[in-house]
Amino acid sequence: MKGPLKKVVFHHGEATVTIEAGGKLEVINLPVLIPGTSDKWQYQVEEVKSTDANYETTVAVDNEQMTVGTESSVITLDDDQTRHVFFRNAKRAGDFVLTKTVDDPRNVLTGQTFNFEVAAADKFDSENTTFDGTISGSDGQTHSRLKVRLVTGQMQFKIDDNEWKTSLQLKANESLSVVGLPHSLQLSATELGASQYDVISSPSGEANGDRYTTKPVSLADGKTSGITITNAPRW
Missing domain, CATH: 2.60.40.1140 (Collagen-binding surface protein Cna, B-type domain)
Known part of the structure; x- marks a missing residue:
């Protein structure tokens, strides 16, 4: 992983991070299974933007087609697996x-x-x-x-x-x-x-x-x- 390391801290199941335009964030060592069960953790990524934002947001996970919206589809992980979430903002x-x-x-x-x-x-x-x-x-x-x-x-x-x-x-x-x-x-x-x-x-x-x-x-x-x-x- 390139770039400086930073902590991503979850509070009540949510974490807030900031990425500049053209930037990338890689989160490592996320848990796969809920402790004591065989169920997988479910993750979802949302871009938060102001109500007067002058752009349209589209999102996709891995090879999905980009669709209009600010929330990704639900993501689960396997051991040693990397999933990719893409956000694109286009000025309107x-x-x-x-x-x-x-x-x-x-x-x-x-x-x-x-x-x-x-x-x-x-x-x-x-x-x-x-x-x-x-x-x-x-x-x-x-x-x-x-x-x-x-x-x-x-x-x-x-x-x-x-x-x-x-x-x-x-x-x-x-x-x-x-x-x-x-x-x-x-x-x-x-x-x-x-x-x-x-x-x-x-x-x-x-x-x-x-x-x-x-x-x-x-x-x-x-x-x-x-x-x-x-x-x-x-x-």
């Missing part, structure tokens, strides 16, 4: 796009900026984890790059070396794109100062005073979920 993430459009045949809103907030329904917190974002035009050209984080469900934005802000400005036909967000996150967008326009959105939304908030979209693993908000000037 989706992308988000917020697009601003205008219904403006007379170009009244040309060059105007619009203010937005983005929030998660479940108050997800990633204050110590940032995600990459871009603001781009309808031609696909990147106008700026930014960092994004979520603090108790509120999306915050940082462009260049500026401070974190809870609102973001987009011009007509610009889009905010954020990649690698946790899958199943539910995001809604709010336009500030929206009462001066006729506003429609996909998904639909609701006006509340000077704010217009969309219904949330759910992020899916490996896919892009989007919100589009369209303003029309009032004549």
Whole structure:
């Protein structure tokens, strides 16, 4: 066995160990038979992860097929036998796009900026984890790059070396794109100062005073979920 030796201590039939990503732990000299009987000890390995973990876990024992879950099948041992338990964590993430459009045949809103907030329904917190974002035009050209984080469900934005802000400005036909967000996150967008326009959105939304908030979209693993908000000037 390679690497330093450490004790694995069982309390009431359970032992807790920690393994780094890509690491391996070998436990030796485990008892085979329950004392005074011909019955074998039964072992099971479980990976403990937080409820907001942004990855999918699969597990297998020896040559079993990897299956989704955090608990191995039940394991018994024979004398001098080694059994292998494999865990694999795969990141599950989706992308988000917020697009601003205008219904403006007379170009009244040309060059105007619009203010937005983005929030998660479940108050997800990633204050110590940032995600990459871009603001781009309808031609696909990147106008700026930014960092994004979520603090108790509120999306915050940082462009260049500026401070974190809870609102973001987009011009007509610009889009905010954020990649690698946790899958199943539910995001809604709010336009500030929206009462001066006729506003429609996909998904639909609701006006509340000077704010217009969309219904949330759910992020899916490996896919892009989007919100589009369209303003029309009032004549």
